[in-house]
Amino acid sequence: MDPEYFKSHEMCWGTLGTMRPFSNFHPDKDAMEIQAALEKKDAGTLVRILTNRNNAQRQVIAKTFEEITQKDLAAGVKKALAGDLETLLLELLLPPMEYEAHRLQQAMTGLGTDEETLMEILCTRSGKQLQEISTAYTFLFKKDLEKEMKGETSGDFAKLVVALLHKDAGSGVVQKDITSLSASIGGKKADAGPWIDILTSRDSDHLNKVLMGLELENGQMVDQVLEKRFSGDIRLGLKVLVQCIQSPDAYLAKRLTSKKASTVQGIMVSHCEEDLLCIRAAYLKLTGTSLYTALQSQFKGDLLQALLAICRSED
Structure with a gap:
């Protein structure tokens, strides 16, 4: 250093x-x-x-x-x-928004789509940032990001990623939203529609109140409700979205424990100038080990030195 x-x-x-x-x-x-x-x-x-x-x-x-x-x-x-x-x-x-556009493009190329990387970026970026990323995507790849996402996803999950791309931090009525979400999981088949509509169109303070109210009403954690009532990509998508509403730092810290080089590098480069200190703190709380120490058990040589420099210090 x-x-x-x-x-x-x-x-x-x-x-x-x-x-x-x-x-x-x-x-x-x-x-x-x-x-x-x-x-x-x-x-x-x-x-x-x-x-x-x-x-x-x-x-x-x-x-x-x-x-x-x-x-x-x-x-x-x-x-x-x-x-x-x-x-x-x-x-x-790469400039930050171009880098996020590259990550999205990589998540959609090759065999199969990397749904979790799509969700990570869409859930941890603001609506304004996503507009900039979408513009950068068109500039770099001469393709429309929304159309690309629709082509690489399907069903309710496709509706979710498109809604997130255009998400808004609007207002709503907490109890009304709790009632809508409760009703959506009360029938034989859970309806993802209200979850997509509400969770992509309210600010985080409002949504945290809704999720807490939903847990009190149903007597179980929202994560458990989603695990039981949904399946496939939409279950993954809604679970990631809920975790990011509750604590984006904790979600990203959990993702860093995957020990997959591309995931670790992606998060560290994406967040090193914004909130990596918070993610480091969440990682220590989650694992009992600092990110700085964990990197040393996973990487070596010049790559390790580069990651340690980005991480910056021990916690």
């Missing part, structure tokens, strides 16, 4: 992210160091620089690198590195 990183009095210590602006920032110097590191395939230097600058600074570095060398930085990283470390550094070079 670059010791200069900690010398700034201008770093945004009030934020809940772990990756903050580097105070002694000289993009020309960084670009030249990166050029030399790419030629020598010096992964350590690339990790040290790219994990100690925030995203806005990395965009400046990439632009400066291209002006100095007449070459694309991402292409240089692809040529010099391989595997998960290459993937991670390329992810760090």
Whole structure:
């Protein structure tokens, strides 16, 4: 880790992210160091620089690198590195909303759809952010995100992901919403419609009151109700949505325990400038082990150093 990183009095210590602006920032110097590191395939230097600058600074570095060398930085990283470390550094070079668009696209390509990654992004991003991600998706892939989602999903789950893409933080009447949700699970076959309508069109404070009221009325946790009354993709989707309404940090912490490299990297890169400190705290509460320590038992080498730099410190 670059010791200069900690010398700034201008770093945004009030934020809940772990990756903050580097105070002694000289993009020309960084670009030249990166050029030399790419030629020598010096992964350590690339990790040290790219994990100690925030995203806005990395965009400046990439632009400066291209002006100095007449070459694309991402292409240089692809040529010099391989595997998960290459993937991670390329992810760090993408603007945040473009990165989320890439994650959505990857979740929908290949054999089968990665429903949980779709839900993770849709449930932990605001309506405004999702609009920006949708715009970035069209720019990058020349396709409409909503149409792509409809093509890769079906039934109630397709209705849920589309509703989340256009979610709103509107108001409602708590008891009326509790009654609607209770009625939807009272018949022979549970009706996902009210769950989709209500859980994607209210603010989180309102929804937490509704979910607590529903638990009191039914005498069991909402998660248990969903497990019993729904099946397949819509059950997964509604369970993730409920967990994210109740505590997005706890949900993301739980997801980090999967130990799947792409999942761990995806969450850490996505949240490192926003709320990774909260996710770290939730991870410690959930597992009894800090995320910083857990990473060391799962990864090694330069990839480990990069992830530790993003995580930033022990809890």
